[in-house]
Amino acid sequence: MAKQTKKQKMLAEKLDAEKLYGFDEALQTLRDLQTAKFDQTLEVAMNLGVDPRHADQQVRGMVSLPAGTGKTVKVAVFARGDNADKALEAGADKVGAEDLMEDMQAGNLDYDRVIATPDMMGVVGRLGKVLGPKGLMPNPKLGTVTPNVAQAVKDAKGGQVQYRVEKAGIIHSGIGKLSFSDDDLKANFNAFVDAVIKAKPSGAKGKYVQKISVSSSMGPGLKIDTAEVQGA
Template sequence: MAKQTKAQKVRAELDSEKRYGFDEALAVLREHSSKKFDETVEVAMNLGVDPRHADQMVRGMVSLPSGTGKDVKVAVFARGENAEKALAAGADKVGAEDLMEDMQAGNLDYGRVIATPDMMGVVGRLGKVLGPKGLMPNPKLGTVTPNVEQAVKDAKGGQVEFRVEKNGIIHTGIGKLSFKDGDIKSNFTALTQAIVKAKPTGSKGKYVGKVSLTSTMGPGLKIDLAEIEGA
């Protein structure tokens, strides 16, 4: 018989059907953390939507009040004064045609791509490159904007994108286990409230079906939906 890993043993010990309060779930994750590195705390939400239909797509941005604990690398398509403002705000790479060519060559190590409206003629040529990675600038998400300075600050300051996958699940990190309990909980609240608020018109019946909390190496714990305002 194959030897069980530590993670498998932990999962076997826990009640897979139990619905945890957020504080209790976080305590369990801390108890069973690897201690070898700072694990990411993650949320998975199963939604009653079919994203194959346009009126059931769930997508948006939310600023996590306690940040993500990650350094987000940001690229900005802008010229002149806007390019200078983007650099001053902390953008990692700013350019126009030169940045486009760099990305076409495969240099796509970015967590967020932002563009001013006048640059979309250039950015549009990168649809097949940025689209599959979810990096294509989008005015609905605030990544096509004349205010690139604020967009860069938001990206660097803890703003994250959420987007439902084809199986109806949204999966997003909300911080690190090294964060204080209250900071992780405030991020959890901000994310779940934003997703509930983003309920699409085409969603019928129960919208939030299940919510789970986990960490990089930890077990997945079901959260009591009473913890989710509006669920």
């Protein structure tokens, strides 16, 4: 890690682990503390009052971030014929059928999103043990099994992110780069949090959003005051 300046050391020493920040203040603090030479990602984590072991307490979905993610997303598409051509035109990195399945079975899984047309699920289904653990298995509820593969590719490339609650009831995602403007990062933060709040499952009891924190790739986690988050 790069050496901290006197100002950064002073700020780091003053950080209160229990302080609740407004988003704007938290973002400025993370900017002031950054020492890395690369463009760090702003990440958000949400602790939810759910137990993912129960089917009625699952939280999973997609959200399009207004300002994008700043990340290059690699997309593979299972399709044939015209759909394959449309996927390529939309910017898919790899398109195929049985050949793509065999490639993935051989361990070539360097993709951020896998999309399939409904008629290809017989082929894709054989990759359950390969794609499932990586969260890449196409799913109609997430829009990754669709006849409109061109739109799905454009959405994936244009800033759509997937979220899924983990065992401890936590959801986390990158929501942009620190080089983004304050307004763009706040718009992305609001869009992500709003999507998770709207995805509240029927089985959730008590307080749903228990804690929200933001951090940079190399920075500390700062707690956000949920009182300023609508619906939390």
